[in-house]
Amino acid sequence: KNQVEQSPQSLIILEGKNCTLQCNYTVSPFSNLRWYKQDTGRGPVSLTIMTFSENTKSNGRYTATLDADTKQSSLHITASQLSDSASYICVVSAGGYNKLIFGAGTRLAVHP
Amino acid sequence: EPEVTQTPSHQVTQMGQEVILRCVPISNHLYFYWYRQILGQKVEFLVSFYNNEISEKSEIFDDQFSVERPDGSNFTLKIRSTKLEDSAMYFCASSEVARLAATYEQYFGPGTRLTVT
Numbered sequence: 001k002n003q004v005e006q007s008p009q010s011l012i013i014l015e016g017k018n019c020t021l022q023c024n025y026t027v028s029p030f031s032n033l034r035w036y037k038q039d040t041g042r043g044p045v046s047l048t049i050m051t052f053s054e055n056t057k058s059n060g061r062y063t064a065t066l067d068a069d070t071k072q073s074s075l076h077i078t079a080s081q082l083s084d085s086a087s088y089i090c091v092v093s094a095g096g097y098n099k100l101i102f103g104a105g106t107r108l109a110v111h112p
Numbered sequence: 113e114p115e116v117t118q119t120p121s122h123q124v125t126q127m128g129q130e131v132i133l134r135c136v137p138i139s140n141h142l143y144f145y146w147y148r149q150i151l152g153q154k155v156e157f158l159v160s161f162y163n164n165e166i167s168e169k170s171e172i173f174d175d176q177f178s179v180e181r182p183d184g185s186n187f188t189l190k191i192r193s194t195k196l197e198d199s200a201m202y203f204c205a206s207s208e209v210a211r212l213a214a215t216y217e218q219y220f221g222p223g224t225r226l227t228v229t
Contacts, residue, residue, distance in 0.1 A: 044203075046218070046219075089155070100145075100157055
């Protein structure tokens with residue numbers, strides 16, 4: 001069964017600190033892996049998209065890594081800001097017409 | 113910047129009633145999707161739509177659901193006879209194209225919160 005697992009479930013950090021979120025997946029056939037940011041009550045917003053041949057991709061203070069062999073990905077957030085408080089969702093596209101399989105997300109709270 | 117819009121933002125309906133959720137995808141996009149998110153749970157894929165027909169659907173998308181592109185701009189999700197468990201946030205998304213191994217971005221709308229009482 002196609003699954004995407006994320007850890008930790010929730011995380012609290014102080015403003016200015018870095019953090020890393022983890023994602024493991026069992027999805028076949030693998031097409032690509034995405035990280036989304038979702039503010040409460042809003043739609044997900046894309047941060048990065050990576051295919052199996054890409055190991056790392058950055059978007060400002062967000063850096064995603066992908067290890068297609070171990071089926072693991074991480075999202076590193078540098079110099080966190082209060083506005084980074086949101087859920088971060090790992091999403092894997094299972095081939096076909098970009099059908100997306102969502103993880104449960106990591107709820108990040110950045111405190112002053 | 114173009115964006116996906118959805119109406120209404122919140123819909124309250126009684127069990128057994130029909131509801132239609134509306135979406136206006138980004139204008140040059142060709143591929144459309146519906147997802148739902150039950151409160152506190154994962155976002156779940158419902159259906160994808162291309163060239164005026166369903167391309168893929170999940171096991172959630174049973175006979176009580178239907179989608180339609182009634183004109184050149186709107187994309188709708190109809191739930192024929194709502195149940196309490198249909199209460200969720202429904203997200204519409206669109207992308208330029210969709211091919212195997214493609215990395216085309218899916219842009220999500222703000223969602224419609226459906227409450228079935």
